[in-house]
Amino acid sequence: MSSHPSVRHRERLWPGPFGWAMVVVATAVAAVTLSPLSRTAMVVAAVITLAVLILGILLTTPTVAVRGGELVAGAAHIPVHLLGRARVIDRAALHVALGPGSDARDFALVRSWLPGAVVVPVLDPADPTPQWLVSSRHAAALAAAITEAQAAHSEQIG
Structure with a gap:
């Protein structure tokens, strides 16, 4: 941090x-x-x-960050106000999210050796990506940072 x-x-x-x-x-x-x-x-x-x-x-080695009102995962970035509620998932749930029946349009920055990940839906109707799956060693902290940044953005425009 x-x-x-x-x-x-x-x-x-x-x-x-x-x-x-x-x-x-x-x-x-x-x-x-x-x-x-x-x-x-x-x-x-x-x-x-x-x-x-x-x-x-x-x-x-990619960087995952929440900075400047954006979620950054490697070279990809998206404004947090275009995202829904971040949800922490464990390795088993990530396996299911990436397995048969998963949506090929999902953005995934996944590292198999990490214990958890964050799933966050994309709310922008113009974006064809339904959700982001991002691995993290500190998935709860990442989800909290996304939520904080979304709240800060809401306060700025509200």
Whole structure:
């Protein structure tokens, strides 16, 4: 979370333990693969592999935020006044929401290793997206931030 007044919630959806373990394994594989050549090749391979993988994670890990009157999920954003009531769901409910019978028009920023998510309907009749599904480590805090931002928007126009 940020102390800036327009930021009500902010988190990065970093990989889980399995993702980080895969970074370590890939680094070790690169090192072992080049170890017959020389110790220097092994170390260089490990350092380059580790650097590339960490840079890749830094560049591709999305941010989820409620700021400036918008819900931001990765590169997507939508004004909170166009959203309905945010609802927290657990992993099982998210699985159902994404499973057979789900609406392909839903926006989903989902990370399977996270324990929960927020579902929020889109109320804008011009928007073909019926709802947003957004993973979060702090789903209750994300839902509360959306609700707060909606209330703040209502106070501004009311």
